[in-house]
Amino acid sequence: MGEEAKRYRVPSRVHRVEQEIQKSRFLTTAAPAPTVEEARAFIARVREEFPDATHNCWAFAVGPPGSTAQVGMSDDGEPHGTAGRPMLTALLHGGVGEVAVVVTRYFGGTLLGKGGLVRAYTACVQQVLESLPTLERVRKVRVAVELEYASVDGVRRMLAAHEAELVAETYAVTVGYQLLLPEHQLEAFHKALLDQTQGEVLFEVLDAEP
Incomplete structure (x- = not known):
């Protein structure tokens, strides 16, 4: 896995932009979507907020930027392939992970045609991503150390x-630590640990974030 998959940008909060295209009003809302359930809950909230809209089209991509392992989309009544698919494509090329977007359209009387x-x-998706507030998401691993x-x-x-965080400790014949640290630090930390203890240490990776 490349470095870009271990550290990447995710939305820091819900963000909305608005524009008018050929007399139709488009409201684009983006939000953090670390899981499919959270993505769907956000989409439901926007639909409830704009129940009178002509369309509430949506797309989400859970995971690192560009990952298609967990994605979803809907044209919500627009002609097939004219909303959800281009929205998802824009998301996957937007450089942001764990993101869901709903484009709310109020029809203004002018047909846009499929193109x-x-x-x-x-x-709409490109515009919301340009101004989207983000933070860095770092994949972490939990390790056990006995010294x-x-x-x-x-x-x-x-x-x-x-960047290691001590999450649990036990003191008996030896000292046991559970640590949470960024995945990209794992190899360097293990090497430093061996140097620091002259090899007198037990080291085990317990689990990694998905």
Whole structure:
């Protein structure tokens, strides 16, 4: 997996833009979608907010930017392939992961034609992504470390440099830590841990985020 899949941009909050195209009013709302369930819940909320709209077309892509493993789309009554598909294509090329978008259209009396609809829905998604507030999503892994008491101070000092967060600790014959750290730091942290403890350490990766 490349570095770009381990660190990527996701929406930090719900964001909305509005534009008029050929007398039709388009409201485009984007939101964080870390899971399919959250994407569908957001879409339902927007549909409830604009029940009188001509169309509430939507698309979502859960996962890193460009990933098609968990996607969805709907034309919501627009001609087949003129809304959901171009919206999803724009999302997948937008450089943002875990995102859902609803384009709410109030028809203004002028027919756009199939090509015009594709251009309009593509432009709506591109416009909302341009101004979308984002934050960095970092894939993390949970690891277990077991070490001698003599190594505790040195190991604790090196945690911050590897962005490692101590989530649990036990003290018995040896010291046990559970740590959460960015996946891209894993190899360097393991090497530093071996150096710091002269190899007197047990290290196990427990799980990684999907």
